[in-house]
Amino acid sequence: MRDRINTAQRRLAVRRDGLRLTVSALCMLTAIPGALAQTVSGSNSTSDQFELRGTTDRTSSTAPSAASTLYGALPAPRPAGSFAPTSGETDSFAAAGTAGQADPAASLVQPAPEDITGTIGSPSDLSQADQDYAASLARQNARIGTVDGLPLDPSADEPDVPGFSFGSLTLRPTLDQGVVHEAVRYGATKTNRTYSQTTLSGTLESDWSRHQFTVDGTGTWQKNLSGTGTETPTADINARLNLDLFNDLSGVLGAGYSYSRESRTDPNAISGATTQAGVHELRASIGLEKNLGLLRGATTLDITRKLYGDATLADGTAVLLDDRDTLGAELTTRIGYEVSPALVPFIEATVGREKYDQRIDSTGAERSSTTLGGRAGAEVNFGEKLSGEFAAGYVLRSLDDANLADISGLTVDGDLTWSPLRGTNVNIGLATTLESATAAGQSGAVVYEFDSTLSQQIRSNLVARLGATAGYRDYDSGSGRSNQRSYGASAGLTWSINRYLDLEADASYERTKEPGGTDEETTRLGLGLKLRR
Numbered sequence: 001m002r003d004r005i006n007t008a009q010r011r012l013a014v015r016r017d018g019l020r021l022t023v024s025a026l027c028m029l030t031a032i033p034g035a036l037a038q039t040v041s042g043s044n045s046t047s048d049q050f051e052l053r054g055t056t057d058r059t060s061s062t063a064p065s066a067a068s069t070l071y072g073a074l075p076a077p078r079p080a081g082s083f084a085p086t087s088g089e090t091d092s093f094a095a096a097g098t099a100g101q102a103d104p105a106a107s108l109v110q111p112a113p114e115d116i117t118g119t120i121g122s123p124s125d126l127s128q129a130d131q132d133y134a135a136s137l138a139r140q141n142a143r144i145g146t147v148d149g150l151p152l153d154p155s156a157d158e159p160d161v162p163g164f165s166f167g168s169l170t171l172r173p174t175l176d177q178g179v180v181h182e183a184v185r186y187g188a189t190k191t192n193r194t195y196s197q198t199t200l201s202g203t204l205e206s207d208w209s210r211h212q213f214t215v216d217g218t219g220t221w222q223k224n225l226s227g228t229g230t231e232t233p234t235a236d237i238n239a240r241l242n243l244d245l246f247n248d249l250s251g252v253l254g255a256g257y258s259y260s261r262e263s264r265t266d267p268n269a270i271s272g273a274t275t276q277a278g279v280h281e282l283r284a285s286i287g288l289e290k291n292l293g294l295l296r297g298a299t300t301l302d303i304t305r306k307l308y309g310d311a312t313l314a315d316g317t318a319v320l321l322d323d324r325d326t327l328g329a330e331l332t333t334r335i336g337y338e339v340s341p342a343l344v345p346f347i348e349a350t351v352g353r354e355k356y357d358q359r360i361d362s363t364g365a366e367r368s369s370t371t372l373g374g375r376a377g378a379e380v381n382f383g384e385k386l387s388g389e390f391a392a393g394y395v396l397r398s399l400d401d402a403n404l405a406d407i408s409g410l411t412v413d414g415d416l417t418w419s420p421l422r423g424t425n426v427n428i429g430l431a432t433t434l435e436s437a438t439a440a441g442q443s444g445a446v447v448y449e450f451d452s453t454l455s456q457q458i459r460s461n462l463v464a465r466l467g468a469t470a471g472y473r474d475y476d477s478g479s480g481r482s483n484q485r486s487y488g489a490s491a492g493l494t495w496s497i498n499r500y501l502d503l504e505a506d507a508s509y510e511r512t513k514e515p516g517g518t519d520e521e522t523t524r525l526g527l528g529l530k531l532r533r
Helices: 002-041 063-071 087-099 128-136
Strands: 164-166 169-186 189-206 212-227 234-246 249-261 273-275 278-292 295-308 311-313 326-337 343-356 369-381 386-399 407-418 424-436 444-459 462-475 484-496 501-513 520-532
Touching (some): 343 386, 369 407, 386 424, 407 444
Antiparallel strands (some): 164 169, 169 189, 169 520, 189 212, 212 234, 234 249, 278 295, 295 326, 326 343, 369 386, 386 407, 407 424, 424 444, 484 501, 501 520
């Protein structure tokens, strides 16, 4: 009987426990929607546990959260103990379990009045390791100050002169005004003069996304202030248009004009003339350039028109020299192979024709001629250290008159710029030209010219220059004249007062020698100002 009573009591206890478990499960299911509503409201959400960058309230920021925002890779953790529910949160859960849901309007969290977006904590909130990391992101190679504490010279960082803008074109003019003293000894005659020299030059450049247009020009006027001597004005202007066509094909259009006066040491100068003839030269050119893999091809057609003015004798008589007027055309073709971007060897062939306006000149000779030439060389481009080209070859000019000998000889041409040290620049130029003669029985000469310039930047605003020139005129064997030699030297200083104004001082010496002829020596000293814009 007792066993039956005990069994019945145990069954009743099991039923009570099952009822309690069921009631607890129902309570938990009822509380789930309230918890979800609380999470949406933001009062106890995952975004509070791992706050996103740029949404952290300053009042809740700590050193670890600021450091994590500085590195920009880790989320900022909540403070310790944030995972444990507070008493308010417990009451919330209890209320949710009772009501079945939470009021969204009541659960919204108002942002702090000093909410920061996209910033980091103050340095005092960071650990020493984080502060060291932030310091490592700053500039490490700061410029060293001067020994005496004076401010650094800002002129070294100043840009070039701005020039004048005309739409997409920029003009940069230069005015050079100087006073020069010249002493000349021609044979046994010595003359001195002091003259004013004004030189106006400038460049006009385009700023186009495609194609390029440039114009370079210079003009020099002289006016005697005292003494005697011949004024020698000069002018030169060149325009060039580079066209980007298609498929690595580019075109070049060019035009130019120059004016100069013949020197009395020129073999074609009029003996006894007080003023030699002025020479006008008009130029035009057209060319095409094409790249085929490593091959570089270029073809250029140059047309030149020369017009000679009158020479003036001591008694005022004018000597007409229009029988020397010519029209010439020259076609040049070059093929190069790019061994590397810094070295391009090439070969070049030239054919030209020069025609005189008068088929027979005053001496009874037909001086029109045909010219053939070839040369080989290389283009080099090693950046600022070395750039330019050098070539050597052979040229032959055949005159139409059978009684005149042909002109031929080796050619050497080049233009190299070398910078062995920063602030030091060396420029070397070589040129070979053919010169026609006007005297009876003479064909002309092969003229070799050499010039070099060394410039050294002593200070940021002071540049020193040294120059040297040499020339050799090789007459044809049937002319009966000895070969002519010339050489010269120059030195100068340029002080940049500011980027618009320079003070220049120059000195030069030139000498021309010809056995059996008249030697000439010229010395010049000049001082002037150069204004740039």
